[in-house]
Amino acid sequence: MVFNPIYKNPESYPQRPNLLDYEKTGDTFSWQAMRSELDGLPEGRGLNIAHEAVDRHADGERKNRVALQWLGRDDTSRAVTYGDLKAQTSRFANILRQLGLGKGDTVCTLAGRIPELYIAALGTLKNTSVFCPLFSAFGPEPIYQRLSKGDARILLTTEADYRGKVEPLRNRLPKLKHVLLVDASDHGAGGLLSLPRLMAEASEAYTIPHTDPEDIAVLHFTSGTTGMPKGALHAHNAVLTHYMTGKYVLDFHPGDVFWCTADPGWVTGTSYGILSPLLHGITNIVDEADFDAGRWCDILAGRKVSVWYTAPTAIRRLMRMGIEPVRTYDLRHLRVVHSVGEPLNPEAVVWGIKALGMPIHDNWWQTETGGIMIANFPAMEIRPGSMGRPLPGIEAAIVRRTGNDAVEVIDAPDVQGELALRPGWPSMFRGYLHDEARYRKCFVGGWYLTGDLARRDADGYFWFVGRADDIIKTSGHMVGPFEVESALMQHPAVAEAGVIGKPHPLVGELVKAFVALKPGHAASDELRLELIGFARKRLGPAVAPKEIDFKTDLPKNKAGKIMRRLLKARELGLPDGDLSTLED
Ligand code: ATP
Ligand code: MG
Numbered sequence: 001m002v003f004n005p006i007y008k009n010p011e012s013y014p015q016r017p018n019l020l021d022y023e024k025t026g027d028t029f030s031w032q033a034m035r036s037e038l039d040g041l042p043e044g045r046g047l048n049i050a051h052e053a054v055d056r057h058a059d060g061e062r063k064n065r066v067a068l069q070w071l072g073r074d075d076t077s078r079a080v081t082y083g084d085l086k087a088q089t090s091r092f093a094n095i096l097r098q099l100g101l102g103k104g105d106t107v108c109t110l111a112g113r114i115p116e117l118y119i120a121a122l123g124t125l126k127n128t129s130v131f132c133p134l135f136s137a138f139g140p141e142p143i144y145q146r147l148s149k150g151d152a153r154i155l156l157t158t159e160a161d162y163r164g165k166v167e168p169l170r171n172r173l174p175k176l177k178h179v180l181l182v183d184a185s186d187h188g189a190g191g192l193l194s195l196p197r198l199m200a201e202a203s204e205a206y207t208i209p210h211t212d213p214e215d216i217a218v219l220h221f222t223s224g225t226t227g228m229p230k231g232a233l234h235a236h237n238a239v240l241t242h243y244m245t246g247k248y249v250l251d252f253h254p255g256d257v258f259w260c261t262a263d264p265g266w267v268t269g270t271s272y273g274i275l276s277p278l279l280h281g282i283t284n285i286v287d288e289a290d291f292d293a294g295r296w297c298d299i300l301a302g303r304k305v306s307v308w309y310t311a312p313t314a315i316r317r318l319m320r321m322g323i324e325p326v327r328t329y330d331l332r333h334l335r336v337v338h339s340v341g342e343p344l345n346p347e348a349v350v351w352g353i354k355a356l357g358m359p360i361h362d363n364w365w366q367t368e369t370g371g372i373m374i375a376n377f378p379a380m381e382i383r384p385g386s387m388g389r390p391l392p393g394i395e396a397a398i399v400r401r402t403g404n405d406a407v408e409v410i411d412a413p414d415v416q417g418e419l420a421l422r423p424g425w426p427s428m429f430r431g432y433l434h435d436e437a438r439y440r441k442c443f444v445g446g447w448y449l450t451g452d453l454a455r456r457d458a459d460g461y462f463w464f465v466g467r468a469d470d471i472i473k474t475s476g477h478m479v480g481p482f483e484v485e486s487a488l489m490q491h492p493a494v495a496e497a498g499v500i501g502k503p504h505p506l507v508g509e510l511v512k513a514f515v516a517l518k519p520g521h522a523a524s525d526e527l528r529l530e531l532i533g534f535a536r537k538r539l540g541p542a543v544a545p546k547e548i549d550f551k552t553d554l555p556k557n558k559a560g561k562i563m564r565r566l567l568k569a570r571e572l573g574l575p576d577g578d579l580s581t582l583e584d
Pocket of ligand 1: 222344450464
């Protein structure tokens with residue numbers, strides 16, 4: 001099954017997809033060419049993400065364009081123009097400077113998706129300090145872990161979050177000098193400062209200091225799907241990837257309204273929820289509220305969103321709503337929908353066509369890669385179930401480990417192996433904070449090993465198989481959970497599925513599925529047998545699940561990813577492991 005939405009429906013496109021222009025020039029892609037589309041700091045002072053995202057637009061004709069269109073939980077809204085954003089982020093940068101923060105010092109945020117968070121992120125980058133967002137729904141312990149591991153000097157948060165989650169452990173954070181409270185009208189004792197007061201007093205004039213492209217800009221913790229989260233460090237040079245992927249994958253055009261539903265607590269919410277759209281001078285929607293099917297459809301229609309970036313977990317929840325309710329919304333402005341974070345089941349791509357009038361474009365990347373690496377570009381055929389093809393400037397391969405420090409590239413198509421990337425793309429992580437050994441282990445034989453298993457077909461499309469840790473070995477077969485989950489998802493009763501390998505004396509591991517049902521379907525032995533039969537027909541008896549358990553909901557981490565390791569630990573009666581990122 002192949003979809004080619006743009007050729008079918010060219011009038012839905014205001015201009016040609018950007019990648020077509022790139023393809024015209026053939027293999028001439030170069031990062032230098034991308035660099036030449038950015039400005040650089042005046043007087044040769046280097047390359048700074050915030051200058052490219054904010055100041056260069058504010059000083060030009062985009063000054064009065066809306067940069068951030070913020071939608072509050074309580075239905076209030078606030079539009080921040082590029083001009084306003086420049087002034088506000090400069091004030092914030094001045095506050096940091098006054099508090100003695102400079103290059104490399106970490107500023108953490110712990111807040112919902114409020115405008116102050118976005119201003120702090122960009123102001124921190126202006127000051128060449130390191131921005132580290134923490135997810136606001138974390139409890140005290142995961143927050144303490146990250147503040148401590150991240151050497152946070154400053155924390156921006158709310159009064160309630162501070163009192164409830166940080167204050168009890170504050171004495172164990174000697175490096176944390178100041179806490180900026182977004183909702184305090186006055187300064188207090190113990191380094192508690194009122195952000196509104198500081199902002200009012202700070203100057204709007206700020207000159208960004210010299211920024212080496214290799215200066216660290218962002219510290220991002222991974223999602224903790226497979227274990228303790230790791231702190232990935234990214235440099236200002238990542239701006240090249242953020243810009244390039246905005247251009248070719250998200251396909252930004254002037255006048256676009258973009259909405260990325262991810263929270264900046266996850267890397268998607270930073271690279272694409274803050275930086276990439278601003279680099280292109282378009283309008284970025286920020287919704288403070290959490291998932292709500294009706295609200296989301298209202299935003300897509302009412303705010304005339306043209307490019308939408310979301311995740312499989314949200315799409316699966318919309319799918320539970322059915323097709324008809326979604327079709328009642330006026331989505332004629334919507335041009336491209338993208339998904340990331342987990343494999344996108346082919347069923348979801350097809351649902352997109354029926355409900356949104358367009359397929360959903362899957363793309364793949366990780367906290368470590370800093371930006372999208374493999375994608376179904378709007379300009380190319382979509383293969384449902386495939387994560388697409390590597391981006392210009394990105395070399396990806398399927399490899400097999402042949403020793404401790406050697407790998408072999410598998411050239412033959414359709415062979416499963418580890419997904420690897422050739423190091424050197426601009427947003428490649430520059431380290432795991434305080435874990436040099438672990439960082440080094442990721443690079444073998446001239447490749448960065450992603451820890452994901454995949455295969456590449458004869459046309460160069462990559463297909464996700466599973467995380468190396470999740471692969472099931474049954475009767476001599478290697479089974480990727482994604483394939484089994486996608487087959488189950490095709491059954492009309494199934495809303496979500498999570499598949500694990502359960503140790504078994506005869507077959508090694510037995511394929512076991514956990515299934516959540518759509519409304520209107522009840523768990524029963526008949527349904528269990530029917531699902532096993534349904535999966536056998538599609539996958540064959542060797543791969544189909546032998547056991548199925550029904551669950552009201554599958555355990556997910558706060559980034560919305562199914563936590564197979566937890567399903568497995570609980571099935572086997574083992575300790576849960578690190579649960580700091582588990583969704584409530
Ligand atoms: P941790 O590394 O702490 O276990 P995590 O890997 O979930 O957590 P992220 O960096 O947020 O942390 O997620 C990246 C991973 O998400 C990828 O390595 C891959 O396993 C999965 N992923 C992301 N996008 C896709 C996609 N389009 N298809 C399949 N898997 C995806
Ligand atoms: Mg990972």
